[in-house]
Amino acid sequence: MRQVVFDCDGTLLNTNLVRPVFFPGIKELLLDLAVDCQLYVWTARGRASTLRILEENGVRHLFEGISTPDDAPGKPHIRGLVDLLGETPKKSICVIGDSSMDMTGARNFGVTAIGAIWNVNASASYLREAGADFIVSDPLECSTLIRSNLTGA
Numbered sequence: 001m002r003q004v005v006f007d008c009d010g011t012l013l014n015t016n017l018v019r020p021v022f023f024p025g026i027k028e029l030l031l032d033l034a035v036d037c038q039l040y041v042w043t044a045r046g047r048a049s050t051l052r053i054l055e056e057n058g059v060r061h062l063f064e065g066i067s068t069p070d071d072a073p074g075k076p077h078i079r080g081l082v083d084l085l086g087e088t089p090k091k092s093i094c095v096i097g098d099s100s101m102d103m104t105g106a107r108n109f110g111v112t113a114i115g116a117i118w119n120v121n122a123s124a125s126y127l128r129e130a131g132a133d134f135i136v137s138d139p140l141e142c143s144t145l146i147r148s149n150l151t152g153a
Helices: 026-033 047-056 079-085 100-109 124-129 139-149
Strands: 002-006 037-042 063-067 093-097 112-116 134-136
Touching: 002 079, 002 139, 026 037, 026 139, 037 079, 047 063, 063 079, 079 100, 093 100, 093 139, 100 112, 100 124, 112 124, 112 139, 124 134, 134 139
Parallel strands: 002 037, 002 093, 037 063, 093 112, 112 134
Antiparallel strands: none
16 A cells, blocks of 8 residues: 655645635545555644644545654654654655655655645745655646555555
8 A cells, every 4th residue: 555645734735825725636636545545644733733624624534644743853853754654665655745844854764755836835946956756736646646656565
């Protein structure tokens, strides 16, 4: 089974608005991946706020686990990823995020790093420099990329 780890703010959630909402295509991506992947959240947002947002958007049940700074040292420290994924084969894991901290954490953990630039504040060159293996501009592009590049361990 493939393991997909999402950042929250700037990747799942558009926080550039007065009231944060999921980016267009995120719910569809989550529902598509949940068919044959295990989903996780690794975020710098607090646990209570993260859980509330996922519940309000009706997707909390899709996630196997969540790691926040309330649970482990903050990004790019890999403790949260270790706690979520343990000894899972690295070739079956990817991290999708919009920041250098997401890419650095993925690289340090030894897994595929996907830079999400659907957030207007994200920079493809900055994410590449931080270690992104792939740059994706639309959430719906992630499904094929993940299924083509991760083993279904």
